[in-house]
Amino acid sequence: MPLISTTPTVVDGKEYPYFLVNLSISPYNAPEGASVALRLTPYRNEELGGIEQLPDHAKAVSLLDVFAVAQNDPAFEKAVEGIMTTLQTFINDKQL
Secondary structure: OOEEEEEEEEEOOEEEEEEEEEEEEEEOOOOOOEEEEEEEEEEEEOOOOOEEEOHHHOEEEEEOOHHHHHHHOHHHHHHHHHHHHHHHHHHHHOOO
16 A cells, blocks of 8 residues: 655656655653654656655654654644554564
């Protein structure tokens, strides 16, 4: 399932409507603390197969205190909750 941009990047008349995602979640020294680094790289499907990506147009999000940000941003709080719940389910299901 591709992640679809709400504002696709257009370069040389070509639309790049999807995002490749690199996500890193790292705990830090507080019991409930975590930092997040998110990089969204626009891409499109090529006519002959494969993908064409635009690394120079990537969008980066870096947050040092995820839970503090989540307290003031309901959309972000929902995203963090969904990611963490999904990861915990995966860990449980795979008995990791």
